[in-house]
Amino acid sequence: ARIVDCVEAALLLPEDEGRTYERAVFEELRASDASAALRHLARAERRLGLNPDLAGIELLARRTIAIAGEGALAADLARDMLGRGMRVTLFDHDTEVLTRTIGLVAAGYEREDPGGRKTAEMRRQEWSRLDGATEPRDLDGLDMIFDLSELAGRGARTRMADFGRFAAEGAILATAATGPDLDTAITVSQRPRAVLGLRPAGPASDRLFELAASPITDREILAATIALMRGAGRRVVRTGLGDGSLSERLLGALRFAADRLLEDGATPYDIDAAMQAHGWQIGPYAALDRQGLIADLEWRARLETEDEHPLGTAGIGLELLEMGRGGISTGAGYYRYDADGNAWPDPEVLSVLTGTRGAPVRGVTSGVILARLLAALANEGARLVEEGVARRPSDIDLVMVIGHGLARWRGGPMQVADRTGLLAMRNALRKLAQGRDERFWRPAAIWDELIKTGRRFEDLNGP
Incomplete structure (x- = not known):
């Protein structure tokens, strides 16, 4: 304007x-x-x-990569790696899954190149470098193996043992596993210095990845992974090892706080509308319907074993599933969907809130909703910085903006905390902690440290 x-x-x-x-x-x-x-x-x-810390490292030449997993992400990564001249092997034990993923690679070529920017010969050469495999021994001698199967809930804790046995000397062994599963992968690989965690930083975009490394991870492996991902058009946020990725931990805090708002009288539609008005691409409950409520409950159960927040006990997802409302795929979840996939608020969901959960729908203002959710994100972000999982507060903001669809002009939860004032935000958290869920809302110790020294989160970001 x-x-x-x-x-x-x-x-x-x-x-x-x-x-x-x-x-x-x-x-x-x-x-x-x-x-x-x-x-x-x-x-x-x-x-x-x-x-x-990675400056001046001479990188080994790497020309071959295996991508284990399924779906659009595996296909897009394969196509991008082919485009930078690598030989790519798609891997899955299930031949039907493997065939579908190869089909997605082919469809991606048609979708991305409608104007013929690549000649037929260029596309033929790229396609000739694509292989498929169903047995780990078929990956013998490859320079990098990237296991995405954990994202689809099909990961095997010991799969990295097979990959470690067959990969080339000096190979990069990357997995989308987090928390204890990543620890297991590092252990069973017999190559602990070569294994790292690598996964998208959220569902909104696959252009930002989290790279989790242990203190003993080989520096050349780290530098080479960052270079390979950059060459494939991806940026990388480096993290330490912890209970869950940055994205998982932040999303868990957001969903927990949102579910508690339901019990305080808000509706899923109030919460989604408030967040979209604030600049989010999609609210948490519309996002849950896209993900599928079964997948969400499985994710909550796993994350709850790694974290202290009782994620599995909050919300009405289980009740909705028992009613046959599994999300968009079933035609109803938190919303009801018409034949064209349009989402509509559903009185049946409000009945669940007022009946099964005993929470009267009395309305919660958008200001209260936003303040509560942003406080939850900022406090979880503070914990991640304090634990050394996040290297800097600004990385958390990037994960929320790029990975989860928060509008860039909002800056992210840590920048919002700085703008609001750390003292005001900490006091708001203390007030919330006086009620239920004291452990969740208790301010991380870093709030007091920064306030005492007159600093902000921005001061921890470095140059």
Whole structure:
């Protein structure tokens, strides 16, 4: 809107007055919260490329990669790796799954190149470098093995033992596993210095990945993985090992706080509307319907074993599943879906809230909803920084913006905490902790540390 104002001023005002007006508008916008948020994220993205501990490392030549897993992510990664000249082997024990994934690779070529930017010969050469395999021994001598199967709930704790046995010397062994499953993969591989965690940083985009490494991970392996992912058009957020990835932990906190709001009288539709009005691509309950309620409950049960938050006890997902409401795939979940896939609020869900859970639908303001959810995210982010899982607060903001669809001009939960004021945010958390779920809302110790020294989360980000 302000651009239009400047264009009109250029047409209507004398040149000197027009320039003065444009300068005033520029200064006004530069001082806005949105400008601060955008500049914060630009700096955060620049920091992703700053890895002084990996400077000067000579990388081994790697030309072959296996991708174990299924679906669009495996297919897209395979196509991008083929595009940078690598030989790619898609792996799955199930031949039907393998065939479907290869089909997705082919469909992706048609979708991405409608104008013929690649010649037929270029596409033929790329396609000739694609293989399929169903047995670990078929991966003998490969330079990198990337196991995505954990994302589909099909991962095997001991699969990395097979991969470690057959991969080439110096190979990168990457897995989408997190927490104890990643620890197991590192142990059984017999190559603990070669194994790292690598997974998308959220469902909104596969262009940002989390890379989890242990203190003993080989530095060349780390540097080479970052370079390979960059070559495939992906950026990497480096993390430490912990109970779950950044994305999982933040999403768990968000869902827990949202489910508690349901019990306080909000509806799924109130919460989704408040978040979308704040700039999220999709609210948590519409996102749950896309994911599928069965997958969500399985995810909660697994994460609960790794974390102290009682994720499995909150919400009404189990009740909805027992009613046959599994999400979009079944035509109903938190929403009801018409034949065209459009989502509609459903009185039946409100009946579950008022009846089964005993929570009267009395309305919760969007301001309360947003304050509660952002406080939950900021506190979980503070814990992640405190535990050393997150290397810097700005990485958490990138995960939420790129991985989970928060609008860039909002900046992310850690930047919001700085803007709100750490003292005010900590006091709000203390007040929430006086009720139920004291462990969840209890402010992480880092809040007090920063407040005492007059610092903000931004001060922990580095240059």
